[in-house]
Amino acid sequence: MSAAIDLITGELDTPFLAVDLDVMERNLASMAGAARARGFALRPHAKTHKCLEIARRQVEHGAAGLTVATVGEAEIFASGGFTDLFIAYPIWAAGGRGNRLRALAERASLRVGIDSEEGAQALAKAVAGADVEALVEIDSGHHRSGVRPGQAAEVATAAARAGLRVVGIFTFPGHGYGPGRRGQAAVDEAGALTEARASMRKAGLEVEVSSGGSTPTAALSDAGALTEIRPGVYVFNDSQQAELGSCDWADIALTAISTVVSSSGRRVVLDAGSKILGADQPAWATGGGRLPDHPDARVVALSEHHATVVLPEDGVSLRPGDVVRVAPNHVCAAVNLADELIVLANGAQQDRWQVAARGANA
Amino acid sequence: MSAAIDLITGELDTPFLAVDLDVMERNLASMAGAARARGFALRPHAKTHKCLEIARRQVEHGAAGLTVATVGEAEIFASGGFTDLFIAYPIWAAGGRGNRLRALAERASLRVGIDSEEGAQALAKAVAGADVEALVEIDSGHHRSGVRPGQAAEVATAAARAGLRVVGIFTFPGHGYGPGRRGQAAVDEAGALTEARASMRKAGLEVEVSSGGSTPTAALSDAGALTEIRPGVYVFNDSQQAELGSCDWADIALTAISTVVSSSGRRVVLDAGSKILGADQPAWATGGGRLPDHPDARVVALSEHHATVVLPEDGVSLRPGDVVRVAPNHVCAAVNLADELIVLANGAQQDRWQVAARGANA
Numbered sequence: 001m002s003a004a005i006d007l008i009t010g011e012l013d014t015p016f017l018a019v020d021l022d023v024m025e026r027n028l029a030s031m032a033g034a035a036r037a038r039g040f041a042l043r044p045h046a047k048t049h050k051c052l053e054i055a056r057r058q059v060e061h062g063a064a065g066l067t068v069a070t071v072g073e074a075e076i077f078a079s080g081g082f083t084d085l086f087i088a089y090p091i092w093a094a095g096g097r098g099n100r101l102r103a104l105a106e107r108a109s110l111r112v113g114i115d116s117e118e119g120a121q122a123l124a125k126a127v128a129g130a131d132v133e134a135l136v137e138i139d140s141g142h143h144r145s146g147v148r149p150g151q152a153a154e155v156a157t158a159a160a161r162a163g164l165r166v167v168g169i170f171t172f173p174g175h176g177y178g179p180g181r182r183g184q185a186a187v188d189e190a191g192a193l194t195e196a197r198a199s200m201r202k203a204g205l206e207v208e209v210s211s212g213g214s215t216p217t218a219a220l221s222d223a224g225a226l227t228e229i230r231p232g233v234y235v236f237n238d239s240q241q242a243e244l245g246s247c248d249w250a251d252i253a254l255t256a257i258s259t260v261v262s263s264s265g266r267r268v269v270l271d272a273g274s275k276i277l278g279a280d281q282p283a284w285a286t287g288g289g290r291l292p293d294h295p296d297a298r299v300v301a302l303s304e305h306h307a308t309v310v311l312p313e314d315g316v317s318l319r320p321g322d323v324v325r326v327a328p329n330h331v332c333a334a335v336n337l338a339d340e341l342i343v344l345a346n347g348a349q350q351d352r353w354q355v356a357a358r359g360a361n362a
Numbered sequence: 363m364s365a366a367i368d369l370i371t372g373e374l375d376t377p378f379l380a381v382d383l384d385v386m387e388r389n390l391a392s393m394a395g396a397a398r399a400r401g402f403a404l405r406p407h408a409k410t411h412k413c414l415e416i417a418r419r420q421v422e423h424g425a426a427g428l429t430v431a432t433v434g435e436a437e438i439f440a441s442g443g444f445t446d447l448f449i450a451y452p453i454w455a456a457g458g459r460g461n462r463l464r465a466l467a468e469r470a471s472l473r474v475g476i477d478s479e480e481g482a483q484a485l486a487k488a489v490a491g492a493d494v495e496a497l498v499e500i501d502s503g504h505h506r507s508g509v510r511p512g513q514a515a516e517v518a519t520a521a522a523r524a525g526l527r528v529v530g531i532f533t534f535p536g537h538g539y540g541p542g543r544r545g546q547a548a549v550d551e552a553g554a555l556t557e558a559r560a561s562m563r564k565a566g567l568e569v570e571v572s573s574g575g576s577t578p579t580a581a582l583s584d585a586g587a588l589t590e591i592r593p594g595v596y597v598f599n600d601s602q603q604a605e606l607g608s609c610d611w612a613d614i615a616l617t618a619i620s621t622v623v624s625s626s627g628r629r630v631v632l633d634a635g636s637k638i639l640g641a642d643q644p645a646w647a648t649g650g651g652r653l654p655d656h657p658d659a660r661v662v663a664l665s666e667h668h669a670t671v672v673l674p675e676d677g678v679s680l681r682p683g684d685v686v687r688v689a690p691n692h693v694c695a696a697v698n699l700a701d702e703l704i705v706l707a708n709g710a711q712q713d714r715w716q717v718a719a720r721g722a723n724a
Contacts, residue, residue: 011458012458012724013433013457013458013459013462013724014724015723015724016723016724047666069666069667070667071375089623089667090623090624090631091623092621092622092623092633092682092683094683095375096373096374096375097375100375115624116624116625116682118681118682118683119623119624119682122682122683143670144631144663144665144668144670145623145624145631145668146624147626174665259454259456260454261451261452261453261454261481261507262452262477262478262481262507262508263478264509269452269506269507271454271723271724273723274640274642274695275695275698275721275723276723278636278641279640279641279642279643279692279695280636280641281641301506303506303536304409304431304694304695305431305432305451305723306506306507308505308506319480320454320478320480320481320484321454321456321480321484330641332666333636333637333641333666336637336699337698337699337721337723338721339721359637359699359700359701361377361378361633361634361635361637361638361667361699362374362375362376362377362378362633
């Protein structure tokens with residue numbers, strides 16, 4: 001990488017987000033291969049990259065379709081030619097959003113999440129007549145949105161009564177984002193989806209789609225309980241994934257290229273701050289991000305345009321003007337702060353990809 | 363506000379950032395009045411709002427000029443007609459950035475921060491011939507960038523030798539961002555600037571500008587030690603400022619207008635997550651933001667498109683479809699995630715302001 005860095009930082013001022021194309025391609029191939037080998041449909045979550053170019057590569061690698069988080073993201077990927085979209089979120093389909101969903105359903109095969117009777121009724125009213133598939137969100141232990149597994153049939157029945165075509169269930173085992181928690185989260189995911197499926201069948205409702213999976217748990221997902229996985233972060237990986245052990249430092253495909261602007265002994269300040277890396281920092285993280293080329297360095301403080309880095313006593317020294325790579329803690333947050341990603345391959349800039357769905361929160 | 367919310371959410375899908383114009387105007391007037399009364403030049407930090415319309419109002423209220431954090435922000439405000447700009451950051455002025463600084467100096471009166479001999483030399487080389495004023499950054503206790511007060515003369519002398527016109531010193535008392543810390547931070551700020559000024563004078567260097575101030579410490583800044591204050595957040599305020607006691611909940615001018623999408627008893631999920639609020643959450647914060655209209659509610663978890671809110675047992679209930687206001691913890695981070703701000707006054711939408719400098723990190 002550093003050769004590439006020297007090449008491009010002559011032309012580009014830091015900080016900026018750079019994608020290592022070879023590493024990204026390896027990540028895409030490896031997740032696609034694992035899903036294929038274990039019989040899962042792979043529906044990558046596009047909220048991580050928000051780029052049409054990357055979504056195309058995911059489909060080339062065999063993705064069954066895309067997952068998105070918002071109607072705005074769905075609109076942008078539909079305009080980019082992606083016609084199989086799952087909005088994995090309990091959308092409140094009132095007002096303008098309802099009309100937008102109806103218009104979307106006319107140009108794409110659309111799946112939408114529901115987790116309440118009111119939500120299902122609002123959705124049914126909004127898309128009446130259009131062919132939209134509904135999936136009931138199940139809480140498998142993350143305790144965010146979603147209903148308890150035993151309530152799946154209740155919501156599904158209300159949705160069917162309101163006129164929706166309910167095709168299955170989905171969950172996000174987000175409680176796997178913690179040291180040593182991936183295994184239990186995958187077990188909880190399988191258990192919750194199995195119980196929800198049983199509750200649906202008891203009510204005479206077929207479950208075609210049982211969707212789960214996150215980057216930390218994807219490799220552990222239960223092929224008996226899931227038909228589909230929806231990992232997002234795997235395309236780039238980040239410091240969180242490396243610190244959780246779900247990837248190696250060499251698997252990190254996106255970094256902020258950054259310059260040392262200030263130094264005092266073993267403490268240096270970089271020009272990459274929370275306005276390019278994002279401020280996500282779980283309690284178990286070692287800091288505000290990591291330097292993949294300096295694994296012993298620690299980002300001890302992060303402000304908007306400053307990363308304060310402490311270097312090990314016996315390690316490399318950095319001086320003002322030196323250029324380094326910083327891996328964000330949570331890559332989805334970093335990408336959503338950038339207008340474009342600089343694509344590097346073979347030690348040189350190959351391309352620039354627009355972050356087409358940046359800021360598409362509604 | 364809630365009347366305004368009902369009016370506009372017919373037209374706009376949540377989540378979006380809204381500015382209460384009356385509250386913002388009150389905040390602008392009150393900080394400008396306080397600075398005037400205490401003899402400080404007010405140079406507001408535009409990184410908070412990144413909007414030309416708001417910068418114009420700050421100048422109308424008597425601001426001496428603007429503070430920015432990056433060359434990119436300076437370029438955007440210069441293009442917007444603002445010709446007195448201070449980049450309060452130890453800029454590394456090599457390569458393209460050096461040329462951009464030189465071009466900027468030709469269309470604006472430009473001040474730039476320095477905190478090292480190397481940085482000063484790179485800056486002098488980049489802007490050679492152009493009229494740029496340099497200010498030495500002093501570390502007053504935040505321990506980010508900046509030199510120890512006693513080293514001010516050393517860096518200033520090196521800068522002068524390199525050909526820069528050194529006009530003074532600046533500091534950011536960021537360690538005042540903590541409960542009960544504002545008073546001590548203001549004392550540290552005054553002490554550090556006084557010591558730095560003495561070190562400069564001893565070396566025969568005049569100090570025309572002694573610049574400090576942050577929103578939490580502005581009201582406590584020492585008129586004997588400072589000539590100028592640079593608060594930023596005060597224009598909008600945020601949950602951090604209210605929890606620190608540097609503003610009231612009624613002084614918060616920017617909120618994310620958000621919809622309840624999921625509920626289970628006293629726990630509800632809003633569609634405003636970290637991709638619109640930002641993920642900043644200091645250890646002392648009560649959660650991922652606050653609901654100004656429901657002061658007893660707590661944002662117990664924040665993910666990209668979900669805010670999990672726990673409502674008090676004896677308080678109001680919220681149901682899916684209800685619309686609420688969420689004040690971010692750190693408003694600078696939230697604004698930098700939005701393309702535009704919706705401006706509300708007298709219970710209706712008055713305007714939309716473009717976040718012109720969004721993402722201008724370089």
